[in-house]
Amino acid sequence: MTVLPRGLALVFVHACLLHSVWTKLELSVQDSVEVLLGAPALIPCHYGFGPSSQEPPFVMLQWFVRSPGNSSRARIFYGDSGQQLVDNNTEYSERVEVISETNRSVLTIMDVRLSDHQREFFCQVNGLAAGSAEGKTVLRVFAPPEAPVIEAVPHGISVTEEQPAKIAVCEAQNGFPKPNITWYKNGELLESSPGQVKFLVLHWRSSSGLFTVQNTLLLRVQKETRDALFSCRVSFSVPGDVRSLESSPVNVTVHYPTSMVELWKESPPGLLREGDTVELRCQGDGHPPPTFVFTREQQPDVPLDSRGDVLILSSVSRKDSGLYQCRPGNPHSSSEAKGEVQLTVHYLDAAVVVPAETEIMFRGEALTATCNALSSLPTTTAWYKDGRIVGTGSSLLLQDASYHTAGEYVCEVTVPVLPALQTQSKVHIIVHGAPQMQSPEQEVRMEQPTGRVLNLSCEAQGSPPPTLSWSLSAAQSWEEVVSRSFSHSSLSVVSIRVSADFSAVCNASNDLGSEARVFSIKAVPMVTAPAAFSPAEGSGVFIVVIILGLLLLAILGSVIYFLHKKNRLPCGRSGKQSITKEKGNTKDIVVEMKTEESVLLKAVNGDKRAPTEQ
Template sequence: MAFLHSSLCLLLVHVCALSRGAWAKVDLAVDDSVEVYLGDSAQISCQYNFSAASQPSVVMIQWFVRAVGNSSRMRIFYGDDSQQMVDDNTPYSGRIAVTSDQQASLLAIQDVRLSDEREFFCQVNGLAAGNAEGKTHLRVFAPPEAPVIEGVLTGISVTNELPSKVASCEARNGFPKPNITWYRNSTPLLPAQGHVNVLTLVTRESNGFYSVQSTLEYKVLKEDKDAQFVCEVSFSVPGAVRTAESKAVNLTIYYPTTMVELWKESPQGLVKEGDTVELRCQGDGNPPPPFVFSREQDPAVDLESRGNVLMLSAVSRKDSGVYRCRPLDVEPLAEVTGDVQLTVHYLDPAVVVPKDSEVMFKGESLTATCNALSSLKTSTVWYKDGKQVGTGNTLLLQDATYETTGEYVCEVTVPSLPALHTSGFVHIIVQGAPHMHDMDREVELEEATGRLVNLSCEAHGHPLPSISWSIVGSQGWHEVVSKANEHTAHSVVSVKVTSDISALCNASNDMGTEIKAFSIKAIPMVTSTAPFSPAEGNGVIIVVIILCILLLAILGSILYFLHKKGKIPCGRSGKQEISKENTTKDDIVVEMKTNPMEEAVLLKGVNGDKKSPSDQYMDLQK
């Protein structure tokens, strides 16, 4: 009841003040708008000033808010010098506070909501001093969620006549309503008839937020296959406008093939017969079309292939030519093809002339050739017994000997393609009469009677010579070695010397005969009663003489030493006599006990005179 009474009093005062406002003046200042984030606190200031001539004794302050959806206003606060009161049962009961002084009133709103975006009125009444009213628009801001973009997953063909949907973008729960803009590679897409359409759907959620969904329809081109599409949301915040960008999406663009390339994938380098060749075809169409392969010389015949790959197994020279691939996503009459030249290199087996084998006569000359047909330049080398004997297609054999006989191999290679190589051979046989070593002279030997002598005979020739022996003067002989190789025969006989011997080695073949003679002179065996032969005796004599000289030298040294010590007096002893310091070799007498024959051998000089052992040794050395 007290509240109703107060309200009626205030209303009455307000009416009286209005009736007298023509004679009073008050200045009032408020902000046109106040901006604040959702959930923050808002402060709305109301500044007032009365003229000096009409200062009121009582000032009444009231705050109103315009109700949503109509033009009526709702009071939320009133106060004067005696009391301050927040109206009950309003959306702001418990959320606002007002502080006032003689010149200002400040309305504070806690926990700002979306519904707080309204017009707030400040009314100042100084009764007879005058009254005034000001209006402030409270604006509330809530940034939306990050934009979410979804691109069309299926491919879009450039052949579509109208713009096609390429992506959609959504920004949710923003306040006030956000806006969406589309970009292609950082360039904004503006609506254009027949090229760009943008469809926008704005939804007011039950909680008061705005959600915006935008769909981009775009007429794609082949150049868009690598383009990036982005949507950008712009929204207002206190004192500014901000933006947020979505992730980028790429489109799958379908377009027909306009260019085709065909190349040899493997093997690397040159191709030879027997290789497996892989040809690969690729076009610029999307999706990649299937291809048809053919040969230029027979374009109506399609070759069996797998996708964009043509495999040619174990190729030969017949597979050389121009190969072509054609995509199936173009018109049959369209000239969209790829070509590649395939060359299969080859090397035929070597052909050697003479073939297999050739017989030559000793002293003749022969020219052998080796050729192999090839698609590339070749190199030819001749070998015999593993050693190089010539280069080039021609081999010249001059003045043939038996050493010329053998197998000659020609190796043909392709320097630019080492995997290509072939070979051939020719076997050379040199024919001739037998030939022996030392055939121009007779071999003369001297051997003691009773000894065994080996006679060797070796003959070269083709056909292989046969060796026979004819021996006169000995019945005790036999062949101990008989061997032969391709063109050499070798025979060794053992002959017992009983008398003078004449031996003939006869080597013969179809080309002739050659004889080698041996003459052996028998020397009688010398016998002696001495325990050693004359030859052996000479060596023994030399050794004995040397030992005697050494013994005499040692004996003389001992006697001289004893004489100096006085152990032996001077004089004669037996058959030795030392009568003076210097003696000659003729004064030295050596007495040796031996038999007469040994003495004759030992002491006999060259002229029949007896000599000292030292002289005999010197004579033997001479």
Template sequence: MAVRDAASLLVGLLVLFHTWGAAWAVVEVNMEDRVEAFRGDTVQITCMFTSTGSGDLMAQWLYMTQLGLRQRIYYQDTTMNIMDQGTPFTDRISVNGSGATGELVLTITDVQLEDELDFICQINGVTAGNGEGRTQLRVFETPEFPSIEQVHTGIWVGNENPSKIGSCEAKNGFPRPNITWYRDNTPMQNVPDEVTVLYQVTRESSGLFSVKSELSMKVMKEDKDALFYCEVSYFVPGGIRMTETNRINITVHYPSTAISVWVESPKGEIKEGDTVEIQCRGNGNPQPPFTFKHEENEMTPDSNVLVLENVTRLNNGLYHCVTLDLDTYEELMGNTSVFVNYLDAAVVMPGDTSVLSQGEGLNATCNALSSLSTHAAWFKNGEEVSKGHTLTLKDAAFDTAGTYVCVVTVPEIEGMETSGVLRVLVQGPPEISEPVNTAIEENVESTVNLSCHARGFPTPSITWSSSDGQVLKTVSHKETENGVHSVVSVKVTSDINAFCNASNDYGTDAMAFSIKAITLTTTTPTTTTTTTTSTTVKAATAIPPKKIKKEGSGVVVAVIIICILLLAILGSVLYFLYKKGKICGRSGKQDLTKEKSNKDNIVVEMKSDNTEEAVLLGVNGDKKPPSDQ
């Protein structure tokens, strides 16, 4: 009995000693509570451990399944490293470190959403017992940029229930994104019967979350200027990020309480002939149908704009714009005043035409009735000749005659003007304008056009005649503003004088044209050619031909000497005849004059180049003796 008790005591002591040794030898494992990573990244989970016992350590990595079971993925002891097959991490993990180093690092590549699990590091000792730690792996995915869609129809302020404002959506995020609505930077929350915010969460086949939110609210008139937007917040490794959508506004419908009416165009003063646009607008939305009233007339345009084309002073007055409130059936009205400025046609006094005698004067006036002050100016031939409403003409002459245009303008309004015309006629005998050239040289058989312009009133009549008594036929006869213009065509066969004769009730005037016929001949080295006229005596020099053949120098000298001798002989003969009185017209020089008597004789003096004698011709070309002069 004593032996049995002693044996039991020995066994008890051995168990006690063994228990005390196990209590003093422990394993401690330290790990992070959480490790975060974006989907697709590579993540490392570190396991640090210590042991107070002796002997080798065994390590293994496990994860907690969705069903709460432990699944090993890695085993290690002093003799082997084993990567468990058939797990979701078989091909995507690696482990660095050992029991001797006191640190094990689990590396997971291409992290997926399904990897969001608890990972366990377990350390086992022969004498030290067991120790373990765990780390939660969190996986994140940034959602797409959020979208916002507004309601495009108008929202009436009188709706009893909240009306839909718009919707926001954030797609493909992980974990689930959050959406918050804002009105002018103020977050909106659910308010019974006032504001309703609905959320719809969708788990995509990829495992990502899409969130859609819809905002409804009772709309007030002030909401027409409000801006609405959504803020999307989502988790990322180490924090939270936020993204805002674009701002939207809504179309709010509310009734008008007042009407505004104004003249849209033209800006400023209105004149007759303008197109006037009158606009009418209520302070509500949308614009109601309008009716315009002017005096007893009603007009219903297609829009809120009344267009008046080619207005006159009859369009003056008040224009009323009227609409009906369909909720209260009250009539709303606004008005604006229209005044059309006018400028009547200019009135010229005295009459449109005035006839003056030479030396007389004239005071003419030009006025136009207008709603505004006017300015007048007189123009002749496009040039301003007088300012003011009165035109004063003194000592009337033919230069005074013509058309005077009076232009009356309104300085305040550009383009507002009218005009009147005054035609001034000056009575007097014809006066022929001096042409540029009355002495003309032309080749024989050519045709010459002679032009003659005579001023005077009554309008002169013009006839043409020649020195050989022929009446020349005009090719153009046109009355001008202050006279008449005539053109005659003359064929040159020899030297000729042509006369332009103008006459009216007050007298006559004439103009003479001298046409010299030129005969072109070819001169040979042994001949010379002289040309004379019936009214002049000239020793004409030889006209060289266009082309001269080259001859010897002796022949040229002989020709020159012969020409000089012939000219000397001709001059002697002419001088002898002159002394004997055989040449007519020795009575002396007499200029081309205009007779003041009632005779319509025109005397023309044709002078020779070498003498002071003159031949006097009558209108019909007859020679007159000195006694008749």
């Protein structure tokens, strides 16, 4: 840059003295210019000589700067109609630029720094005889801070603290001028209050000149503070405006004693029964959650073995019924805070049946059996025999006992509202009585061919099981082929070769009496010569064999005829395969043959046929 020569300055002054009188110079500048850090600052300067006056032939314009608190100032620019010069060796030698127009000059400061803040920039205009004037503009520099960062204290704060305790710290970095931090609780501004709310504000300046502000919130917490959300807001100035940035909200941990306790049955659901495992859970409104002491009302000074907030009672019985309580183990908690729950363990004792185990009855007698079970809940009773229900209620009446009455009776007692409670007991009924023939006919008459082997069957009921014996009226060849005894009956079958008219008597007897059944047999000549068979085989065997042979021949002939009619009986290999495939249909034929065989055997050996059926 070029410095104005001294000789040129003298010529300039001389010219000013020789000039005629001019109108007074007028000049205007802005009081201040605001700009963001790093941006260019434009400082305008306007001047004039009045609307009717003549502009002087020579106008000199200069820019000066002065730092705050400094009385001296330094020139940074000079210019007139002939030249524009930026002064060397100043702080602004490389950062300023001046654009001069008619009656207007604009000073531009590039890359504004924090050191430019609050500096005064002077615009001076000299119009010689028109006079001189200057104006001052203050440059203000702004730097928005970073978003505020909030950090809540990691530990809990007790409501028992008597003085405000540190809640959270809010910090905003790298702002200029110094930003301001305010606190909010649930969106409402917090203000300082003696003994309740305090703020501790710190700030420092980095080497770059930017400010970092830290604001610590101290608050006397209450129980309701546990749900509060705290946030901070940093306010800062920017050119022509004031803006703010808000932090994310935080919640603080509040410690407070337990004032309310609740105790409930966690499991099992529904009513309790003996043998259940019961889980009781206790919960209080204190924080942190306290440990609990479980007791029973019957023994309030004897703590029960629990795990934290859970009490487990294994395989409970009716003795475990009662009022259970839990209290906080924390001594700071209210001594009146406790939870209670009433447990009722329901039970069903074993059913008792009267008569017990085994009871003997006689035919025709009546018996009332009772069944009862002690229970804490209403019960229902049902009686079963052979898996079928035979009665309900605690009493079972057995009237006019018969042999069908005998058997095992099961009494089942159930609690309807708690079906898992169930018990059973039983009684065995034995019915004693004199023998009674299975068939009501006392005498059976029949005709049989001479020489035939006849099977006679005799079955009688009775308890104790009757003894069966046979007696024949005439000399006959006979033998007993079946003799069986059951719990309430006996069976005997004899095989007799018919040689003449005779009667056979089956006599059934036990300790309580006897009963007889008579078979009257009339011998008639046989139409065909009888074959010789042993008595054990019976004359019907030969007849059955003949009939079966005839049936098989008839069936075989029908099958061959059927295949012939359907052209399904070839002579080759494929014909054999077709016959093989037809074998699946013979199953039904075999079944039918067996059925006929059983009918024939029954007809031949039937022991209860009347004479008209012969």
